[in-house]
Amino acid sequence: MFELVPLNAVPDAEVEALLDRAFGQDRHGRTAYMIRGDGIAIPTLSFAAVSGDVLLGSIQCWPIALMTAQAALPLVMVGPVAVAPGHQGDGIGRALVARALEVAAASDLGDALMLIGDPDYYGRFFGFSAERTGAWQAPGPVERHRLLALGGAVPDDAGMLGPRPGTAG
Template sequence: MIELVPIGTVNPAAVEDLLDRAFGPDRHARTAYKVRGAAVAVPDLSFAAIDGEVLVGSIQCWPISFLDDAGRRTDLVMVGPVAVDPARQGDGIGRALVSRALAAAGDEQPLMLIGDPEYYGRFFGFDAALTGSWRLPGPVERHRLLARGAGVPAGAGQLGPALTTPVPAA
């Protein structure tokens, strides 16, 4: 039976190994890593999926900031990566992890991610309606830049590492 636990209770090396298996060792060059910079994952929103004593999935959420072209800052949370052991993909582990993180974040927390719009839109209410003018520190497929939650900024601006750590909504 799979148990979802705070990611801080899991060996960080095991999480890194899982991420390498799920996304490849070149994952650090991706735009998402540049957006979040050297931030530390938000502990209350990051979870691990354990089957027995084996790590089979993880989700990490990161504090980031959006600086609009008028100089106004909005703190957001970047959801992901969602990693599932390749041998366990299709078992609903990723969906359970995302559901848990979103429940912990609450409906008021502005969230964003880079992911499949059909999946994240259908199951979790993310869309690209407000992200079309966002700039990132690397390439992104515009239709995969998704957001949800109260206070998601609209208009032109730059996503990047957080200037402060957002407090999850209750």
């Protein structure tokens, strides 16, 4: 069994070690890291899955924007979702995403969400799709079909994904 707690209840070093185990120590060069830049994760949408004092998984959500010719359109980037090796398939990742989306929907943060992920998984369980992301660009390589969005305010504009202005850490 596990419980979900606010991510800030877990030491940063433990979260970073989990992310290294899940994604590799070279993860900082990935496109998702370039999109979110030096921003600070949104505390109310970031959670940890713990069993006692053992960290089993985490999710972080980030303030980003789609930079168009006219404006910086706000989005929330969901992820990374990390689950400790040996606990994948236990429903931890799905529970983390569900909690983040539930809290986002109950606030003003749930109308324009995006992530880079498996379209079959995130589409089937959570309703994410690539139907509005076709004109989006990313600051690094991305498989177009994995650039997904959810929410009524998701922009269908052409633009570059990047850190939301004014949110640098």
